[in-house]
Amino acid sequence: MASVDKQRIEDVLACPFLLAERIRSAVEEAESFKLECGEVGKQVDRLLQMLRTLVRFTTAVQSLYERPIRRVVAEVSRNLDRALTLVRKCKHRNILRRVVAITSVADFKKLFNFLEASVGDMRWLLSLFDCENGGASVGNVLSLPPIASNDPIISWVWSYIAGVQMGQMADRIEAANYLASLAQDNDRNKKIIVEEGGVPPLLKLLKESSSADAQIAAANALCMLANDVNRVRTIVSEMGIPIVVQVLGDSPVRVQIEAANLVARMAGHDQVAQDDFAREKVIRPLVTLLSFETFLDDPTTQLGKQIIHSIAQINKEMEKNSPSNSWGYRPYMNSYSNLSTEGSSRGGSHRKDRENEQPEVKLQLKISCAEALWMLARGSVHNSRRITETKGLLCLAKLVEKEQGELQYNCLMTIMEITAAAEYDADLRRSAFRTNSPAAKAVVDQLLRVIKELDSPTLQIPAIKSIGSLAKTFPARETGVIKPLVVQLSSRHQEVAAEAAVALQEFASSDNYLCTEHSKSIIEFHGVPPLMRMLRDSERTQLPGLILLCYLAIHASNSEALEQARVRTTLEGADRTVLAQHPMLKELISKAIYHLNLYHTGVHPQSQSYMP
Structure with missing residues (x-):
């Protein structure tokens, strides 16, 4: 049965x-x-x-x-x-x-x-x-059916979902807001809402073009639900991603804010959603919205001209690829579909509305779009490449330069994820971070400015990590990127000093073919004394400082600065104390001591062989 x-x-x-x-x-x-x-x-x-x-x-x-x-x-x-x-x-x-x-x-x-x-x-x-007497409205929540006497939440959820699915527009909006409030309370409520079929009517309400308030209420409720991979997968399985992308591309600003928040929430909790958003080409509209009015104050600069041209090209491509028929699905990769644009002529009016919006609303739109790009780029080489292909790096660099607070932070975190992807993907590194690339130069300049001028670990740490991830892209003559990191080894914030040491490891590590030149530069910028101090501090700074010191000893063994700082004696002592907690360092420390012995005891390197 x-x-x-x-x-x-x-x-x-x-x-x-x-x-x-x-x-x-x-x-x-x-x-x-x-x-x-x-x-x-x-x-x-x-x-x-x-x-x-x-x-x-x-x-x-x-x-x-x-x-x-x-x-x-x-x-x-x-x-x-x-x-x-x-x-x-x-x-x-x-x-x-x-x-x-x-x-x-x-x-x-x-x-x-x-x-x-x-x-x-x-x-x-x-x-x-009973529609004639206010059925499918939130007022019915006041009564409690016997079937739900042991769990009143179930009757509330039923009433709210019925209101979203079958009520008049005002009731649908109110019911969606109640669902969002209920979901905000705890995860059990979220689970009940999804299990009782709350996602499809919310997506249908989000798809409605006649009411911005309805779309905002639906997007907010879905955002509250999307904090778990299984619930995100439910939204994905109900064809939610094409709807969200379409709403993001052609809606009033306040709706776009909620849509971008939903993209960030879903992509941040589920890699499948992250990939499917990219397939539905969500990155281009996000970059377009993020760049809105960003370069109007400086239209004559070369950077400004390039970004304006790039965004114009993006907009042309989006208009060319957007069908003008009413909402509908068409086959797309992985059984997903691109939603066609309902009333594509509305795009111009929305842009005009966006220009006339309050500054705080425009700022929130950029904050939400930057967070969405951050979540899309996190751990994804493909999405990071797409962001760089849409000239997103130029936009991110300009916002880091001009903005403060949450927007600046979100842009830095996005850059950090893109550079982390570039560290492990040589093709992305070569295409996006060429030494003659204006976008790469703009990004690096702003990262170095943040490291040198701002006294904020929250902002400095992602900037430092980004420079470390790009270590393989810098030629030996680019010592200007090393000096700020060496300076931060003496930072009063231990977490900043530790991250600076980790970033410098990327320059001095044997994986970097310029490790010898970079190691010498670190020493020339007086990096050894702060490293020696770091070894005496807490474990947070001790371990990264010790590893970097070993790399310097291996690749710049003949440096007088290492001998004067008695690095060999320090490493010999560390060999006894640190290995108990970090046995994997035994080979690295032994190799560093061996190289120091070669140069500081008069033994020629070719007369001995290193035995780990």
Whole structure:
């Protein structure tokens, strides 16, 4: 037998009618407890009348929310089945059979309670679907059906979802806001909302073009739900990504803010969503929105000309690729689809509205778009490459230069993710961070400015990490990127000093073919004394400082600065104390000591071989 959720709604509604007819026949045939059986018949008739009314409601509603109907009617059917079983026991005249059946007045009292509960459930259900009397509105939450007496949340969720799916526009907006508030309370509420089918009506409401408030309410509710990979996957499986991308590309500013927030939330919690957003080409509209009005104050600079030209090209491509028919799906990769643009002529008016928006609203749009790009780039070489191909690096560099606070931070974190991807992908490194690239130069200049001029670990750390990730792109003559990192080895913020040491490791490591030249530059900029101090500080700075010191000893062993600082003695002591906690350092420390011995005890390098 199919489960209730898999049966057609018509079959679910037919079941209690068949049971009711059997109960009527059993009541007429009852030989004992006739009074009680007659009362059962009256209760069943009440339920039948309610069920008929429910059937009329369900046929009149175009977009029916079935979940509460299935649950309530299934419970009604169970109670009717109980009634049929009990009434049939009253048919037999034989006293022995009556004794064996063990039927009593108490059994009927218990049955009456069940049937009365079903009447209460049906009364609540009818109020939910009675459109003439405010059905599918949040006002129905004030009542509580017996089926939800042990868990009131379920009835609230049913009412709100029904309001979103079947109510008038004002009710739909209010219900979506209530769902968002309920989801904000705890993860259990989020789980119930998703399990009870809340995602499809919210996506449908988000897709509505007639009301910006409706789209904002829906996007906010979905954003509240999307903090778990399984719930994000539900949104993905309901074709949510094409809807979100379309809304982001052609909506009022306040709607675009919520859409960008939803992109960030989903991409940040699920790699599948992150990849599918990229397939739906979400990066281009995000970069376009992020660059809005960013370069108007400086249109004559070479950087400004390049970015304006790039964004113009992006906009032309988007207009060319946007169909003008109404909302609809067409086949796309991985069973997904690109949504066509409804009323593409609205794009111009939205741009005009965007220009006239309040500065704080424009700022929030950029903050949300920058966070979305950050989440899309995180751990993804492909998405990082797409951002660089849309000239996003130029835009990010300019915003880091001009802005402060959350927007500046989000842009720095996006750059950090892109550079981290470039560190492990040589093609991305060569294409996006060529030494003669204006975008790469702009980014590096701003990273160095943040490192040198700002006294904020929150901003300095991603900038330092980014420079470290780009270590392989800098030629030996580019010592200007090394000096600021060496200076930060003496930072009063230990986390900044530690990150500076880690970044310098990328320059001095054997994986960098210019490690010898970079190691000498670090020493020439007086990097050894602060490293020696770091070894005496907490473990946070001790370990990265020790590793960097080993690299310097290996690749610049003949430096007098290393001998004067008694680095060999320090490493020999570290060999005994640190290895207990970090045994993987044994080979590196031994190799560093070996190279120092070669140059500072008069032994020629070719006369010995290193044995780890």
